[in-house]
Amino acid sequence: MTQPLLSERTLLEIAEHEGLVLKAYKDSVGVLTWGFGVTDVSGHKVGRYDTANxxxxSSxxxxxxxxEWLLRTKYLPQVIAAFRGRALTEAQLTAALSFHWNTGAIGQADWxxxxxxxxxERAWSEFMNWSKPKEIISRRKAERALFFDGRWSGDGVVMIYDRVNPKEPRNPVWSTGREIDIKDEVRAALRKAGSAR
Structure with a gap:
């Protein structure tokens, strides 16, 4: 089976769930994080964006x-493997990728x-077994609606947080969030990777 290509719509949907921070910060459990929720475990060293150290x-x-690179090279193959080569719609693939990007657990997911x-019906119900911390519940519901009902929630606009507290707990200053359109950057990344469709 040929590996499906990432679409602009897929990247925008997942990015909107994540938000964007251009400096490394500590997430809710103290893990150094950057960009669209990238950590060292994701496969890219994020300490280089830690302005406090x-x-x-980054741009x-x-x-x-x-x-885009991490989704295409690391997460997409794992999602395809978890579904054992079963053909997924663009909506299903996007929802599964979003779930895996957030949890890293597509291979263990009961749903x-x-x-x-x-x-x-059982899978629909089990999707919500992955709803901790409680702040993730709305995202999980949106992913479930996309996977099972094909309802997209993204519009290509993401929240960017320009300021990170330089002292502990080193999290973004959430009140600085503003919406930006990243469609041009997504198209450029897909062209560069040769995976645009």
Missing amino acids: GGSR IERAVEVF VQSFLLGRR
Whole structure:
């Protein structure tokens, strides 16, 4: 089976769930994070963007390029493997990628196994087993609606947070959030990767 290509719509949908921070910060559990939720475990060293420790702020273009690259090279193959080569719609693939980007657990997700066994209602219910912390519940519901009902929630506009508290707990200053359109950057990243469709 040929690996499906990432679409502009896929990247924009997942990016909107994440938001964008151009400096490394500590997430809700203290993990150094950057860009669209990237951590060292994601496969890209984020300390280089830690301005509190000598790193430098990245550009939006760089954040989008790394996001696309990680989705395409690391997360997409794992999602395809979890679904055992079963063809997914663009909406299903996007929802599964978003879930995996956030949890890293597509291979262990009970809802995936139920879906593969044809137990749609059970899979729909089990999708919400992955709803901790409680701040993630709205995202999980949106992913579930996309996977099972094809309802997209993104519009290509993401929240960017320009300021990070330089002292502990080193999290973004959430009140500085503003909306930006990243469609041009996403198209450029897809062209560069040769995966635009």
